[in-house]
Amino acid sequence: MDALSTEDLIHAESVLYHHFFCYVKSMALSCAVHLGIPNAIYHRGGSATLSDLIADTGLHASRLPCLKRLMNVLTISCIFTASNPPATGSSTTGSLSSREEVVYKLTTMSRLLITGDDNKLCSMSPMLHFLVRPLTVTPFFGMHSWFKDEQAASKSFFEMAHGCDRWEMTSKNAEDNGVLNEAMVADSQLVMEIFLREAGGKIFSGISSLVDVGGGLGGASxxxxxxxxHIKCTVLDLPHVVSQASSRCNGTVHFVAGDMFEFIPRSDAVLLKWVLHCWGDDDCIKILRLCKAAIPAREDGGKVIIIDCVMGSGPQDPVSKETHALxxxxxxxxNGVERGENDWKKIFQEAGFSGYKIVSGLGIRSAIEVYP
Incomplete structure (x- = not known):
């Protein structure tokens, strides 16, 4: 191996440490949301000092230096912005003078973490709470063991860590079921806002009824x-999910308890939003065949609408590509998987569909119209 230059060594060390510490960034973001920092800045009119944040979050003043270090990570990561106030700025309460205190402001990302604001588009905080917590993170500590264990081929490393698969966990753990469902509602609100703006008019044209398979608490519907x-929406999901949805949607959505592997109610169209990536190809084909049986022929307007990742489609900037890979x-x-266009095409053909159309421009996800 050729000798590395000092410059190469320094760069490699820096990049490796950045990867080593990536989990700290997720934990810092989770900490900030649990402390209510995005909300505190929002309720201050969009800007706040450390003293303001100490007061509004109820933290002890002795935590101010530590809070500064937390906010430093999150401003460098572009979750917040930081700037020194003008010399003529209004004074603030606290142990530091306004000249010395940094002013923190919201970015588009941190605006999406605010909770309890009726005028906002949505809050992604429930998704953060779902993804960055011990039950979700713990299985990844056993990923290397899963790779080496030939006997574990049929198991996910979630199952290796917790002794049951993901869906068994939600059925027997009410807290986990609640956290997952609230995360899906939050994600649905944001994704559907983008989807309806960019593609909804064309995709839903001519549809009078729709079944949202695995639709959770009905956020998308x-x-x-x-x-x-005019579209009559029905959500199909498992009984323990539907039992939580009875008071949702103000009666505008009908809920049906059932298993997507057994039946799908008849409708003009079926919606599958980030459902198929949870399953292997054989299971996806089975679900899609049931979808095909539930909708009219293509010439009568029948279609399956999939909202999911299409690897290699959509934005190709480094952050989007890395997000797809992650x-x-x-x-x-x-044991789920994200798929590229060729992978999707193969599944659609195996399930007996005649064609499909990919609609990109929806961020890291795409919409796919699949025709019987």
């Missing part, structure tokens, strides 16, 4: 009925 009141690796913890 509620958004569809608000935008297209999402794919993350889904492996339940």
């Amino acid at each position: 509620a958004a569809i009925t608000r935008a297209f009141p 999402y794919d690796l993350y889904m492996m913890y339940i």
Whole structure:
């Protein structure tokens, strides 16, 4: 191996430490949201000092130096911005003078972490709470063992860590079921806002009924009925999910308890949003065949609408590409998988569909219209 220059060694060490510490960034973000920092800045009119944050979050003044270090990570990561106030700025309460205190402001990302604001688009905090917590993170500590264990081929490393698969966990653990469902509602609100803006008019044209398979608490269906009141939306999900949804959606969405592997109610269209990436190809084909049986022929307007990642489609900037790759690796913890266009095409053909159309421009996800 050729000798490395000092410059190469320094750069390699820096990049490696950045990877080593990536989990700290996730934990820092989770900490800030649990402390209520995005909300505190928002309720201060969009800007706050450390003294303001200490007061508004109820932290002891002795934590101010530590809070400064937390905020330093999150401003460098572009979750917040930081700037020195002008000399003529209004005074603030606290142990430091306004001249010495940094002013923190929200970015678009931190605005999406605010909770309890009726005027906001949505809050992604529930998704953060789902993804960055021990039950979700723990299985990844056993990923290397899963790779080496030939007997574990049929198990996910979630199952190796917790003794049951992901869906068994939600059925027997009410807290986990609640956290997962609230995360899906939050994600649905944001994704459907983008989807309805960019593609909804064309994709839902001519549809009068739709079944949202695995639709959880009905977040996506509620958004569809608000935008297209003439569409009758039905959510199909497991009984322990539907039992939590009875008071949701103000009666605009119908809920059916059932198993997507056994039946799907008849409708003009079926919606599968980030459902198929949870399953291997054989299971996806089985679900899609049931979807095909539930909708009319292509010439009568029947279609399956999939909202999911299409690897290699959409934005190709480094952050988006890495997010796709991370999402794919993350889904492996339940034996799920993200797919490229050729992978999707193969599944659609095996399930007996005649064609498909990919609609990109929806961020890291795409919409796929699949025709019987």
